[in-house]
Amino acid sequence: MSARPGEDELIARYFAPLAASSGALQLTDDAAFFSPPAGCDLVVTKDALVAGVHFYPDDAPALIARKALRVNLSDLAAKGATPFGYLLAIALPADWSAEWLAAFASGLAMDQAEFGITLLGGDTVKTPGPLMLSITAIGTVPQGRMVRRAGALPGDLVAVSGTIGDAALGCKLLGKTTGHIELADDLAAQLKDRYWLPRPRLALAPLLQDHASAAMDVSDGLAGDLAKLCRVSGVEAQVRVEDVPLSLAARAVLDADDTCLETILGGGDDYEIVFTAAPERMAIITAQAPVPVSVIGHISAGQGGVVFRRDGQPLRLLRGSYAHF
Amino acid sequence: MSARPGEDELIARYFAPLAASSGALQLTDDAAFFSPPAGCDLVVTKDALVAGVHFYPDDAPALIARKALRVNLSDLAAKGATPFGYLLAIALPADWSAEWLAAFASGLAMDQAEFGITLLGGDTVKTPGPLMLSITAIGTVPQGRMVRRAGALPGDLVAVSGTIGDAALGCKLLGKTTGHIELADDLAAQLKDRYWLPRPRLALAPLLQDHASAAMDVSDGLAGDLAKLCRVSGVEAQVRVEDVPLSLAARAVLDADDTCLETILGGGDDYEIVFTAAPERMAIITAQAPVPVSVIGHISAGQGGVVFRRDGQPLRLLRGSYAHF
Numbered sequence: 001m002s003a004r005p006g007e008d009e010l011i012a013r014y015f016a017p018l019a020a021s022s023g024a025l026q027l028t029d030d031a032a033f034f035s036p037p038a039g040c041d042l043v044v045t046k047d048a049l050v051a052g053v054h055f056y057p058d059d060a061p062a063l064i065a066r067k068a069l070r071v072n073l074s075d076l077a078a079k080g081a082t083p084f085g086y087l088l089a090i091a092l093p094a095d096w097s098a099e100w101l102a103a104f105a106s107g108l109a110m111d112q113a114e115f116g117i118t119l120l121g122g123d124t125v126k127t128p129g130p131l132m133l134s135i136t137a138i139g140t141v142p143q144g145r146m147v148r149r150a151g152a153l154p155g156d157l158v159a160v161s162g163t164i165g166d167a168a169l170g171c172k173l174l175g176k177t178t179g180h181i182e183l184a185d186d187l188a189a190q191l192k193d194r195y196w197l198p199r200p201r202l203a204l205a206p207l208l209q210d211h212a213s214a215a216m217d218v219s220d221g222l223a224g225d226l227a228k229l230c231r232v233s234g235v236e237a238q239v240r241v242e243d244v245p246l247s248l249a250a251r252a253v254l255d256a257d258d259t260c261l262e263t264i265l266g267g268g269d270d271y272e273i274v275f276t277a278a279p280e281r282m283a284i285i286t287a288q289a290p291v292p293v294s295v296i297g298h299i300s301a302g303q304g305g306v307v308f309r310r311d312g313q314p315l316r317l318l319r320g321s322y323a324h325f
Numbered sequence: 326m327s328a329r330p331g332e333d334e335l336i337a338r339y340f341a342p343l344a345a346s347s348g349a350l351q352l353t354d355d356a357a358f359f360s361p362p363a364g365c366d367l368v369v370t371k372d373a374l375v376a377g378v379h380f381y382p383d384d385a386p387a388l389i390a391r392k393a394l395r396v397n398l399s400d401l402a403a404k405g406a407t408p409f410g411y412l413l414a415i416a417l418p419a420d421w422s423a424e425w426l427a428a429f430a431s432g433l434a435m436d437q438a439e440f441g442i443t444l445l446g447g448d449t450v451k452t453p454g455p456l457m458l459s460i461t462a463i464g465t466v467p468q469g470r471m472v473r474r475a476g477a478l479p480g481d482l483v484a485v486s487g488t489i490g491d492a493a494l495g496c497k498l499l500g501k502t503t504g505h506i507e508l509a510d511d512l513a514a515q516l517k518d519r520y521w522l523p524r525p526r527l528a529l530a531p532l533l534q535d536h537a538s539a540a541m542d543v544s545d546g547l548a549g550d551l552a553k554l555c556r557v558s559g560v561e562a563q564v565r566v567e568d569v570p571l572s573l574a575a576r577a578v579l580d581a582d583d584t585c586l587e588t589i590l591g592g593g594d595d596y597e598i599v600f601t602a603a604p605e606r607m608a609i610i611t612a613q614a615p616v617p618v619s620v621i622g623h624i625s626a627g628q629g630g631v632v633f634r635r636d637g638q639p640l641r642l643l644r645g646s647y648a649h650f
Contacts, residue, residue, distance in 0.1 A: 028557045030400040031370035033471040036361040045356035048414035048448040075355040089373035089459040123373040129454015134414040136461040146358040216355050232353045
């Protein structure tokens, strides 16, 4: 193990190179500053992740870093926002190593380049407990245009990006949640990859901003998250399970064990976007979307529930959503 | 102990009432939005605090909350910024109680009212480790006017707000750091109070914005923090120990035990502001400052050191600053 630097040296070595904006002042100041673009609202979100709760302590450090960043970017994407920068608090446990931190920082660098964002500031502390990360991500939307959860109207269609359930199945394959899954290695690898590395759907943000009536990112499972969207919108969602988009791998799992439907619809970590739009608006989104988008149902009058139907029959899920808390 | 609510109920009960801005959407959305005032830069800072490292786990929950908020507001004050709002991540250990959280939230409410800020968002997670908090505070300055650490020039005077060393002595009195202090109860109470409840010097921010050449908040001890300011400014500071402002309580401690000077100058948690300004500018600041300001020395050409002199003799401090890390 290399010698471990003190806090200032650690920041200078691993984090300052990530702070490219002039207002971040190479992380040598108490705070960072930036000039928000004229005519824009700022969109801010903050997620915390704890080792042993939100990821495995022995997950690859670069993947831990990228996941922490991406779950926040996923929130911004669902709000129609363009990410700008982020602040990072990291609490390091007693056994941290310089190698671990170098790999962690390389993961951040990789994703900063991919998503065009910069580190603005943060804090590095030690903890007698497990590794913990907290990221505050900042994005922009044209003034008044953040897409909210509240806004779904009866008659709207409901859609999701990408495929649903992969990460929850991957999590199960990794032994983090109970249950056994038999699956070919290549398909299993795809599901685990979805658990480790969310794909924030930022490419969808401009279309959501222009056309969606409501949106949120699917982090705690489609069933529970869509129910939250419906509750704050004061509506009900009707979802056809057959139309929920599944990957080949998830389809294979479900074909072998139908009880996995619960995990697919109720598990978490999808980091896809579930959204609603009036039918004519949804047609524009699905026609122009640069990522796969699937219409899975519609909104009706009601009080915040989600009704899943399979072969026309209402489906009863045992638990609504995965609670990290 | 009251029944403990789940995450959504917990947020609705304790945190949503703190989220007064319409863009915080009662914390029922993925993110918050706000329109930054025209012509302003945003100033962002983030501090993390871990139980057992930055505060005692059995400190009063309202005080833990207020300290976590105030250490961030102190950063904004030192940058000449006006605070606007904050995001809070809280990782709750297994033994959290509804009473604890209610008291914690009441502390936040108290300080929101005092400082005119609002909760914008955040995240609540559980941890197998100790309680941890991370706050991102957001403030504003007129464009281009954030006061930086880099900017001190030879010939500038050096000043600090308030009194120095109280919190570090209070911390020692509380038995958190080693060393014994004999002190009358009322004076001891004052020092402990300074440890528990920082006073962010926001009242000084407009004057710093207009007149200071450099500033930072004193969180890790005057000696170490002023050295940081000098390093990034590429200068040296000459400080007369006799002019460092002490409270009556700190004076009493020092009179009884001269070795406590090390704690006073090198300890942390002051949350005062150390700043530099050209003499004519400093005269304006000291004349108009709504809080006590003491000139303690001047800036000379040099390479980042701080020379403390007492009775004209250079003083050698054993350690530069308190490192929370």
